[in-house]
Amino acid sequence: MCQGDRKDWRTSCEAKEDLKENRGVIAIYRDFAFLYDRLMWDVDYIGWADYVEGMFERSKVNPRLIADLGCGTGSFCLEMAKRGYEMIGIDQSVEMLNCAKQKTLDAGADILYLNQDMTSFELYGTVDAITCLMDSVNYVTYKNDLKRLFRLVNNYLNPDGLFLFDINSPYKFEQI
Structure with a gap:
């Protein structure tokens, strides 16, 4: 691994x-x-998956197919796949995706990984939920790229779907 x-x-x-x-x-x-x-040894991917499932419940969204933007080495995708979700992991780093695929194979899971930038990704259809976690949105540094990301999410997300993302804020940088 x-x-x-x-x-x-x-x-x-x-x-x-x-x-x-x-x-x-x-x-x-x-x-x-x-x-x-x-x-990322200290990241609680089980806790993240619990949190995301809680957000699904609170939002009354029952997703089957989830796209994870900036999936990295696939740890979150793998945890969600273990819980029965169909996952699509999207990352622009081939090396990260190679690691993700190896972890997925080692776990006997089935996850589709796509080598694409989150500001220009393409899917074959819509998904029930899109996640972009571990501060991945922070890597989008230009306003036009951020707008393009949100347009793509709107385009590929089912009308009753949910987009979950987290970001670092000035508060975190100043206070934590």
């Missing part, structure tokens, strides 16, 4: 086509993907 040592990660998470790509900039993202789960 991607949390192991560098040797373990290279054999289980690195896709063959990645070997052909430029080693410069790509290596930065490859290393980050390898370290991501270690850096």
Whole structure:
């Protein structure tokens, strides 16, 4: 899995086509993907899934198909899939998705992963809910990109669906 040592990660998470790509900039993202789960060791994905399910209940939304924007290495997608939801994980990092796919295979789950930017993603149809957690919206730094993200969410979300996201605010940066 991607949390192991560098040797373990290279054999289980690195896709063959990645070997052909430029080693410069790509290596930065490859290393980050390898370290991501270690850096996020304290994230309570079970707690996040409980919270999201609570939001579904409070909103009287009963989703079957959920898209997770900025899914990273797929930990949240995997937890939701274990609970019976059909998941689509979307991330712009191939390396993160390689790790996500490996974790999904290791768990015997079935999750569709798409290599797309959250500000320009395309789906084949609508979904019941869209999540964008772990401060992923904070990576959208331009106002026009944020508008495009919200338009896409509106386009691909069923009319009675729910979009859940979190962001860091000035309060967090100043007070916490």
